[in-house]
Amino acid sequence: MAHLNPTHDPARRAWVASANVPDAEFPIQNLPFGVFSDARRTRAGVAIGDEIADLDALLGAGLLDGDAAKAARACADGRLNGLMALGPHYASALRAALSELLRSDGARRARAEAMREHILVPMARATMQLPCAIGDYSDFLTSLHHTERHGRYKGLKDPLPPAFKSLPIAYHGRASSIRVSGTPVRRPLGQYRNPDGAVEYGPAPMLDFELELAAFVGQGNVLGQPIPLGAAADHIFGYCLLNDWSAKSIQWWEQVLGPFLGKSFISSISPWIVTQEALAPFRLPAPARPDGDPAPLPHLTDAGDRAEGGIDIALEAWLSTPSRRAAGEGPLRITSTHLQNLYWTFGQMLAHHASNGCNLRPGDLIGSGTISGADDAARACITELTNAGADPLKVGPEEFRTALEDGDEIVLRARAQRPGAVSIGFGECRGRIEPALSVAAAGRPR
Amino acid sequence: MAHLNPTHDPARRAWVASANVPDAEFPIQNLPFGVFSDARRTRAGVAIGDEIADLDALLGAGLLDGDAAKAARACADGRLNGLMALGPHYASALRAALSELLRSDGARRARAEAMREHILVPMARATMQLPCAIGDYSDFLTSLHHTERHGRYKGLKDPLPPAFKSLPIAYHGRASSIRVSGTPVRRPLGQYRNPDGAVEYGPAPMLDFELELAAFVGQGNVLGQPIPLGAAADHIFGYCLLNDWSAKSIQWWEQVLGPFLGKSFISSISPWIVTQEALAPFRLPAPARPDGDPAPLPHLTDAGDRAEGGIDIALEAWLSTPSRRAAGEGPLRITSTHLQNLYWTFGQMLAHHASNGCNLRPGDLIGSGTISGADDAARACITELTNAGADPLKVGPEEFRTALEDGDEIVLRARAQRPGAVSIGFGECRGRIEPALSVAAAGRPR
Incomplete structure (x- = not known):
C-alpha cells in the first residue's frame, strides 16, 4: 500500500x-x-x-x-x-x-x-x-447497477448505453446551488407531465435522493492539456458525501440534453473534505470488470490505478419521517452500499474529464453518480429502492414511500475501513424537505 | 417602445x-x-x-x-x-x-x-x-429549425422533443473553458466511434461551430426564489456572441446525459457586452408561435415579454480557410440569420431557468442555442449547412467542407438594427482551429 x-x-x-x-x-x-x-x-x-x-x-x-x-x-x-x-x-x-x-x-x-x-x-x-468556491460541478454515471435498473424502468431493450463500458458517462451540473449539509431542501416548483398527460407548473412530485461520493479537484490543468491517468490521483484533493437531490417529475419531462431543473434546485455536500492522503491506507485495486467486458482504452488504463484506484468506503443512507420523529423513532437505514460498486475509478473519471483538454480548476467538484450495487440493500435512491414505484418502501407500521414527502430527512454517512488501519468517517450530509413555495408567491418579484 | x-x-x-x-x-x-x-x-x-x-x-x-x-x-x-x-x-x-x-x-x-x-x-x-468571472454557464436549445433538422438527421419519427414547445430546453455547460474571441481553438482529443464501429481516442473529427447569442445575468436571485417573467429583463445585464464549438464525433458517442467533452474543450465569446439598455430601441414583439402551437404556461407568459421579448438582431458567420488566405481571398459568409428565429425569448429562458428556485448569479452566462432559421442561408452550423454531410459546403474552386479543418477560422458578427435608430454592433467572436496535441504528448504529465 x-x-x-x-x-x-x-x-x-x-x-x-x-x-x-x-x-x-x-x-x-x-x-x-x-x-x-x-x-x-x-x-x-x-x-x-x-x-x-x-x-x-x-x-x-x-x-x-x-x-x-x-x-x-x-x-x-x-x-x-x-x-x-x-x-x-x-x-x-x-x-x-x-x-x-x-x-x-x-x-x-x-x-x-x-x-x-x-x-x-x-x-x-x-x-x-461550503469548503471552497466551486467553479464547476460535474456529475458522473458510473454505477452499472444504477444505470441498468433505470434502463429497465424505461423499458429499454438494451438498458446500458453503448458507451457505458468505454468511458465514464457524465454531465455538467449546477455549481451555484450546491449547499452544505443541514441546509433545508425546499421542494422545487417545476414543469412536469401529469399522469393524465397534461403539462403543469407546480410543486414537483417524485422527489428523490441520490447517494454519491464526490472528489474535489486540487491542482488544476491548463486548457488544452489533458491529465494522464497516472497523474490523476495527484489532482484530487479529497472527497465528501454528495446528495444529488432529484425531482424526477421535472427530469422526466425536461430531459433532452441531460438533467437541468430536475436537479439544479439544490445539491447537498458534507462539510469535511477527507483528503486523498488520509485515504491512502484504504486503497483497493480498481473494481474488477465482469468477464468479457472490453478493456479500457490505453488513456484510461494505468498500472497504479488498477492496483489502487479503488477505496474501501462503505456508504449509507438514512431516512427519518415526520411520523417516525413524532413516535420517537430514529431514522431508518434504507441503503448500505460500497464505493467498489462503481465501474470506473475516480482517477479514470478525472482523466476522462480532462482528456479533451478541458481545464479543471482547484475546488471543482466531481460526483461519482449514484453508488448503487447489485444487492437490493445497495440501491442508493428511492426510485431503485421501490423498483420505480412498483414496490413502495415501508417506513412505518402503516406508512410507505415511493418518493420523498415534505418533512422527510435524508442523512448520508460513509466510513473508510480496512484491517490494520484506524477507520475514518466522512461526517454526515443531511437535508430535510420543506414544502414548496406557492406558485403565487413564486410569481411575485422580490 | x-x-x-x-x-x-x-x-x-x-x-x-x-x-x-x-x-x-x-x-x-x-x-x-x-x-x-x-x-x-x-x-x-x-x-x-x-x-x-x-x-x-x-x-x-x-x-x-x-x-x-x-x-x-x-x-x-x-x-x-x-x-x-x-x-x-x-x-x-x-x-x-x-x-x-x-x-x-x-x-x-x-x-x-x-x-x-x-x-x-x-x-x-x-x-x-473575459468580461467577468462566469460562475455557471447554461446553454439552451431554442431554435425549432435547428432542433427539427437534427431530429431528422437522427432519423427520429418525431424530430421535435415532446417538451420543446412547453419549455425552453437547456443543459449546463462548462464554465472553466470559456475564452474570449481570438483565443486559438485547439482541436480536442477525444473518444469516438469510427465509421467501422471501433472506438478510439485521438484527434476528434467532425468539428463544428454553432452561432449563438448569450445573455449575462445582472442581479441574481436567492436560492429557492424564482424570477417572474415580468421581472426577467431586469436580471439581464447584456449580451455577447457565443461560438459553442462542438466536436460532433465525441458528442455522438458520449451523449447520454447531454453534451460533455464534445463541447467542454472551449467556448468562445465576443468581448463586449452590449447592454440590455442599449438594445431598448431594437425590441420587437416575441416571435409569433406557429398556428396551433400550445400557449406557454402562465409562468412563461407575460404581456411585456410578448410585446417586446424579441430583439432585432441579425447575425452572421464567416469562414476563412488556409487556401482562401493563401489565395488572398477574404472569408466567406456562410450563415445569415436573425434572433427572431428562436422559439423562446431570453426572458422566458431566464424565468424558466429560475422557475425551480435555481439561483442565478451576476456574471452567469445563458446561451440561446444555435440560432438557425427556416431558410437555407440561416443554418447556423456546418452540420446543418451540409445536411449532416450529405451536401458538402463549397469553400473554394476545388474545396469542400463537411466539418472544420485545422487552420479554418470562424468569425461571428451581429448587429442590432431598426428604422429610426442608430444601428449598433457586437464586435466579433473569432476562433481559428489549431491541430490537436499528439496522443503521446497528451499522456505526458506537465
Missing part, C-alpha cells in the same frame, strides 16, 4: 479525548479540511474528534511553520481553493504538522494543549460552510 | 471620430462594457468607436460622480461582476454619464477631450479579456 506516512500510524492517539472514542469519525488519522464560522468570522479548520483546529488561530499562535504555515496561509481567505491549488505536498505538510501538535505523545503536545481554548473550537459552537 | 432615454438619441454623435463612421459597431448609442489589459494592468472599459474609455482613468480624473462613479468603482477589480450585481440602475447611470462626456455637443466635452490621452485607450493597443 503506497504513500503511508506517520500520519497514518494506527498507534497514534490524540490528546483531544473525543478523537479516540471507538468509531470516532475524526480520529487523528483523518484530519479532514473544512470551513466554519462562528459569531466572529469564517475561517478554515481541521476536524479532530468533536472539535475544530482553527488554522488561523494556529498560525497566529506561531504553532505552524515552513510549508505547513504556507498551507494554512493559503486558506486565510476563508476558503480552501488556495490550499488546493498548491498541490498535495502542502496539504500533506499541514496534516503532518497538525498530527504532531495533536498526538498524545508528541514533543509539541504541551505547548499546543496549553493554548487549547485558543486553537480548538467545539463543533457544537461552529456553523459549517 | 419602452425605456428610451437620451443615450438612445439617434442625433447624438461622439467627439471620437471613429464612433461616427457609417456602420460603426460602437457609436455613442452603444457603449458596451468589457475588460481589457495592456502592459500596465487589467481593467474595465467601455467601447467607443475604435477606442476604449478606461473606467479607472475616468474615475481617477474625477470625471465620474454619484451613481456613475459608484458603478465604475464596482468594477475596479478588473471584472464586471460587481457592476452586474448592482442592478440596471447603476450601469444605466454610468452609460448616461459616458454619453454626456463623449457627445460632440455636450457641456463636458472640453474637459473630457482635454484628457483624451489619459482616458481613452486605442483598441489596437489593448488585449481584450
